[in-house]
Amino acid sequence: MEPVLFYGVPQGCSFGSIVALEWLGLPYRLCRITHDTPKDLFAQFNPVRQTPVLLLENGTALTESAAILQHLANRVPERRLGFAQGTPEHDRLNETLAYLNTTFFSAFAPLWASYDMEKNPPVQEMLRAMGREKVAKAHKELEAMMARREWLVGNTRTIADAYFIGIARWATFHGVAEPRAYPRIHAHIQRLEADPAVIFAHAIEEERPATSSGGFKGHVALEDLRSRLAA
Known part of the structure; x- marks a missing residue:
């Protein structure tokens, strides 16, 4: 199989x-x-x-x-969708995947944790505020990283773009990170969402x-x- x-x-x-x-x-x-x-x-x-x-x-x-x-x-x-081991492109891909898997992904952790705090509204709101701040910071960083890139790792799509679209949608799910504040990220998400x-x-x-x-x-x-x- x-x-x-x-x-x-x-x-x-x-x-x-x-x-x-x-x-x-x-x-x-x-x-x-x-x-x-x-x-x-x-x-x-x-x-x-x-x-x-x-x-x-x-x-x-x-x-x-x-x-x-x-x-x-x-x-x-x-x-x-990837690059040969030892090439600069492979290093950049690993760098981008690591950023997405740590900083960008983990920025949403307080927002997910807040769902378990329904019986403790002050803690829940604290987690939501922390999550909004972390997500905004991560989006600002990624927006700057994309200043000279058509895709996340240069001028062609890679596995980093596939991974990104699976976690980028969490901003909409949680109602954080106003898209107009991050035009490069927003345009990239719109392009990916139209992909078959x-x-x-x-x-x-x-x-x-x-x-x-x-x-x-x-x-x-x-x-x-x-x-x-x-x-």
């Missing part, structure tokens, strides 16, 4: 891995992970119980977005009819994948 990507809903950062798979045209399947997914079973594939997870053909489970995206890009180097792979990924998450322009072969249940997991 083809590799299987475990993706999380709602609003999972695994969204970017779906986009990358579509851009690459690789044959793949998807496994949907929700709050109702049996945690003990999912832990057999990823002990930290987070998505994304890419189950490879040999039964190895690869975790963490940056590792999965680099793995996928290296499978089809001619698509140039991104439209497909949204439809998959929302369980609407979805037309793949890549190699999507359908969904598979988590229970049916246990036998594929390497010892």
Whole structure:
């Protein structure tokens, strides 16, 4: 069977891995992970119980977005979603992925944490205020980084752009980071949102009819994948 990507809903950062798979045209399947997914079973594939997870053909489970995206890009180097190890472009890609995976991603952490504080309104509001400040700072930094770039890592799209669109949408979800304040980021998001792979990924998450322009072969249940997991 083809590799299987475990993706999380709602609003999972695994969204970017779906986009990358579509851009690459690789044959793949998807496994949907929700709050109702049996945690003990999912832990057999990823002990930290987070998505994304890419189950490879040999039964190895690869975790963490940056590792999965680099793995996928290296499978089809001619698509140039990544770069050869040791090149300046590869270094810049790693630099950008690291920034997105730490500073940009973590800026939203207080906003997500605030949902668990409904019974403590003062703490909830403190977390929301902290999140708004952190997200604004991260957007300001990224806006400056994009001053001389058409895409996040230069003049061609890469796995960094796929990962970015999966987490950039959180600003709208939380109602923070006024788009007009960051015109370069806003324009980049608008371009990505019009991309067929991104439209497909949204439809998959929302369980609407979805037309793949890549190699999507359908969904598979988590229970049916246990036998594929390497010892």
